[in-house]
Amino acid sequence: MSAIKDAENLKRVFHAEGAKTAQSLLSALLIWIFGVLLFLPMAAALGSSVGLLCTVLILAGFTICISKAVGGFKKLIDAFAAIPARKYLVKRGWIREDGNVVSKQVLYSIFVVILYLLYYPLLVNVNPAVSGSLLIIVVVFVFFFAVKAIRASRKAITGWLYS
Amino acid sequence: MAEGKEATKTTTNQNESKKFGAEMYAESARAVREVGARVILSVGAAILIWLAGKLIFVPLAQGVTDQLLGYPVTSIVGAVIAVALAIIIFTVFIDIRRLTGGLAGLMAYHFGKASGEVNRSEFNSYRTALDGVIYVIVISLTYLLFQDYLATIHPAIPAILLVLIVIWAIFALYRSSRAVATIIGKYTSKAAEELEKQAKNQ
Known part of the structure; x- marks a missing residue:
């Protein structure tokens, strides 16, 4: 359903x-x-x-x-995240909500990295330091996405560790 | 009875679509054939003038240290060549426009054919979009012909021109992508329905 x-x-x-x-x-x-x-x-x-x-x-x-x-695009990612979550995580015994959160965070990270790569050649022309600053921001964002994903997948991780 | 009517209607639409596609293709191909040779000849002449100027006249003028009417000879030679190029390019400008329109039409037909349908609104949307993209490329290449000679008149002229071209290109490309918005909408709706069907089947 x-x-x-x-x-x-x-x-x-x-x-x-x-x-x-x-x-x-x-x-x-x-x-x-x-x-x-x-x-x-x-x-x-x-x-x-x-x-x-x-x-x-x-x-x-x-x-x-x-x-x-x-x-x-964020709304599309939010809606689309359910598909890979069901295909790769829920079928392996994950809780649906946790799977959705992990899938969303992975897709957000990919989107942010692609966006940075698109901005890179433009920002380097302005000043290499600007692209460096943006890279730091991107790393911080990806770190937060990873923390959210790990928090959502802690049950699966501990289950896997003690199985 | 109703199914028969529906089938006849679909066949009629397909025939009309095919006929329209063939007409548009023929029209675009005719435009390319008619003006193609003239544009190639004019562009060839412009490239020859550009080469002669770059390799012969400008280096010769650089060897002359005297001034003519208070201006350096290099600037005057550059201006003369720029004017000659401008005359050649602007006399075939309408033809270039028709040629890019024709090329866009041919590409639009092939795009439409690849997606399985060729109807008037889609063809026009593809054509507008491709027309914009081809036009930006043509203008940029034309600018490259003028760039060196305009720089000999004053270094700021090609810079200002390039900035204006960049601003215009941003709007032209935005307009191009807007032209295909309805087609994108159609495809995203189809994709959404396909995804829903797949999800329900799982």
Whole structure:
């Protein structure tokens, strides 16, 4: 029954957020591809100040599109997390809620790391220290996600240790 | 009886869709055929002028230390070549627009065919999206032709132009992705229904 509820929830979120989020992500991806592969090398040939200005413009466009997508993407991750949780964790005897939490935290971590990797070539052009600072923030976020996941999976871990 | 009617309706829609796809493909292919040769010739001429300027005239002008009408000869040669390039590019600009439109049409047809359907609104959406993307590439490549010569006139000109192109490209790419929003919506709905079906079957 819960599987059907999860599926209905996923369908509802997909209908409500899917198109809008996908469109914003597509815009962000297009801006990133053209910016990083085309405009930044062109700007680099004209000097560091032009490169910096173009980087800031591309960064602004990319960030606006990503910020539009983040809310919807979080809802999609929340709804989608039930599927890998059921497939890999609940079938192995995990409690459904715990499985969902672990699955969500893993997906959040993957999303945050991918986002950082997309920002990296843009931020390095602004200043390498900025990308370094962001990396520290990303590591802190991933640490908190890991703590949440470990807290949710402590029963499974202790069960596995004493089995 | 009702099923028969429904089947006839579906077949008619498919035939109309196929006919429309074939028409659009033929129209796009015709546009590419008609203007393709002219655009290639003009772009070839522009590249030759660019090469001659870069390898012969600008180095020659750099050897001249005198000024002409108060301006360095390099700047004047650069400006002349930039104007010549501009004339060539702008005379075929409409053709380039038609060519990119045609190419976008051909790609849109193949995209539509790959997804199994070619209807008017989807074709137009794909076309608008691809048109924007191709247009950004064309403008960027055109800018590369002008960049060196504009820099000989004043180093700030290519920089300002590039910044303007980047701003325009961000909006053009955003518009392109908006054009396919309805198609994305259709696919996400299909994906959601498929996922629900799979989950219920498990």
